[in-house]
Amino acid sequence: GQQLNQSPQSMFIQEGEDVSMNCTSSSIFNTWLWYKQDPGEGPVLLIALYKAGELTSNGRLTAQFGITRKDSFLNISASIPSDVGIYFCAGPGTASKLTFGTGTRLQVTL
Amino acid sequence: GAGVSQSPRYKVAKRGQDVALRCDPISGHVSLFWYQQALGQGPEFLTYFQNEAQLDKSGLPSDRFFAERPEGSVSTLKIQRTQQEDSAVYLCASSSFRRSRNTEAFFGQGTRLTVV
Numbered sequence: 699g700q701q702l703n704q705s706p707q708s709m710f711i712q713e714g715e716d717v718s719m720n721c722t723s724s725s726i727f728n729t730w731l732w733y734k735q736d737p738g739e740g741p742v743l744l745i746a747l748y749k750a751g752e753l754t755s756n757g758r759l760t761a762q763f764g765i766t767r768k769d770s771f772l773n774i775s776a777s778i779p780s781d782v783g784i785y786f787c788a789g790p791g792t793a794s795k796l797t798f799g800t801g802t803r804l805q806v807t808l
Numbered sequence: 809g810a811g812v813s814q815s816p817r818y819k820v821a822k823r824g825q826d827v828a829l830r831c832d833p834i835s836g837h838v839s840l841f842w843y844q845q846a847l848g849q850g851p852e853f854l855t856y857f858q859n860e861a862q863l864d865k866s867g868l869p870s871d872r873f874f875a876e877r878p879e880g881s882v883s884t885l886k887i888q889r890t891q892q893e894d895s896a897v898y899l900c901a902s903s904s905f906r907r908s909r910n911t912e913a914f915f916g917q918g919t920r921l922t923v924v
Contacts, residue, residue, distance in 0.1 A: 702850075731912065740812070740899050740915030741851065786850050794864040795841065796913075798850030 702787055702799035710805045717774040719802040721787030730763050730770040731788045731796065741786060741798075745772070777806050810834070812916035814900050820922045821890045829885045829919045833902030840883050841913055842875055843899040851899055857883060890923045897921070 704721045711717055721730070729748055733741035745756050747763035747770060754761055760773045770787055787799040813832040821827050833840050839858055843851035844867075853867040859880035868875070872890075877883040887894055897920045901913035 733915075738917070740901070740917050742915070743912060746912055788850075791853075792864070794839075794856035794858075795853035795867065796843075796851075798852070801850050 702789065702797055704785075704787055704799040704802050706802060707800070708803040708805070710807060711777055713777060713779060713806055713808050715777055717777055717781070717804060718771065719773075719785060719804075720769060720771045721799050722769045723789060724768075726767040727789035728767070729790050730761070732759075732761050732770070732772050733786045733788060733798075735784045735786060735801075737783075744785075774804075777804075779806050779808065782806050812900055812902050812914055814898075814916040814919050816919060817917065818920050818922075820924060823892060823923055824889050825923075826886065826888045827890055827921065829887075829898050829921070831883045831885070831900030831902075831916060833881065833883070833900070834904075834914060837902035837904050837914075838880075839903045839913070840877060841901040841903075842883070842885050843901065843915075844869075845897040845899055845918070847896070854885070854898075887921075890921075892923050895921055895923045 701724050731746050732744045735741045745754050745761040750767050751765050752763040758775045762771045784801045784803050786801050788796040791797045815830045841856050842854040845851040855875045856864040857877040860877050872888045874886045897918040899915050899918045901915045903913040
């Protein structure tokens with residue numbers, strides 16, 4: 699089946715630093731979604747990408763849909779403590795279901 | 809409320825017990841999804857409803873898992889004869905159906921099931 703690999707698996711950064719994470723797929727996706735999950739909560743949609751090469755921002759977050767359609771990147775600028783959580787990329791395997799990545803756990807220290 | 813609501817938030821079941829997990833989607837949302845999330849993993853698809861029709865149940869791990877949405881609104885995920893490997897967080901999500909954006913869904917907080 700489809701697999702989405704995220705890297706890094708986890709990262710510790712200092713408040714104010716910029717963060718980069720990426721997601722690669724074994725097959726082509728036509729949509730890329732980025733979610734954030736806090737402990738004890740469900741995933742929350744951050745950014746949706748629909749075109750190869752597309753670059754989309756949501757506040758301090760910027761995501762890009764890779765040209766090959768097999769990868770995507772998420773950047774967070776000037777991180778703050780509430781950025782802590784697990785970030786998942788996801789792509790629709792079919793119109794009815796998402797395949798989620800392995801997740802990147804972000805820890806922000808003061 | 810405005811979001812997807814799931815109940816109970818936590819459920820402890822003895823092995824072999826049947827459980828029922830409830831999901832109240834966002835009002836008016838046509839699409840409803842169930843996902844299973846094991847500890848330290850990303851969510852994995854279980855099943856999908858469009859209104860009351862269950863259009864995709866390819867992710868249900870065994871015939872002990874059953875989901876319904878009889879009136880196209882509230883959905884129930886039932887697990888019969890629970891096993892320890894069923895321990896996970898069960899997430900419900902809903903979306904207003906739009907072609908190519910159906911999976912842009914809003915998730916509930918989940919039900920954490922622990923089978924002992």
